[in-house]
Amino acid sequence: MTDSIYGAWEGALREIMERMTERLSEFNSRTAQETGYKVYEHLNARVKSEDSMREKCRRKDLPETAQSALTEIRDAVGLRIVCNFIDDIYRNVEYIRSFPDVTVIEEKDYVYNAKPNGYRSYHMILSVEHPTADPSGNTPGRYFVEIQLRTIAMDTWASLEHEMKYKREVSNQRMIVSELKRVADELASCDVSMQTLRDLIREGSE
């Protein structure tokens, strides 16, 4: 018996996370070998911690069960791909769409359609196959994976903004929120400039 909210499915989740990570890491190495450029700067992968998953179930008024964690909540497995340039985000998205054992359930392009607070990122929800039957009894099982793709600038901004969310007592909150939005827009402009510079450098060296 295990106390994990993921119950007997924890191993399957970890295997899926490792499979996806290996595939993306291999893609990054191969692209670097072929072109001299990495397609992403770094990648973080995690199975959502026990405490965070239980907290999310409570926030969404769901029972704290494996069924909720795996079928109602879609980020038990999460990967974050942090790229140097905007175009690289879409290269990774194309590659992920080609996985044979993966169905793309949802995509949200907050890179070109930023959230009102300035948040930018590309989100994908995948359904990934694993031999272990899932909580609904499907064999092979199908498990959700959330992938967030961002530039380094977007990632820096999101980390700071995330920290802000947990500091509700901050007195000048309105000013900070509006400054964060301004900084997000400035960083987005820098990302576009850096992309243009990269294209010019590559064209010039061909």
Ligand code: 0O2
């Ligand atoms: P946690 O605690 O990170 O797991 P929706 O119902 O469409 O508004 P949904 O379906 O949860 O929202 O998906 P969305 O908007 O794609 O967001 C999924 C995750 O992206 C969030 O997880 C955050 O990790 C991140 N995210 C989204 N918006 C913001 C934002 O404004 N700032 C920062 N820093 N991160 C954001 P959860 O589910 O909120 O919670």
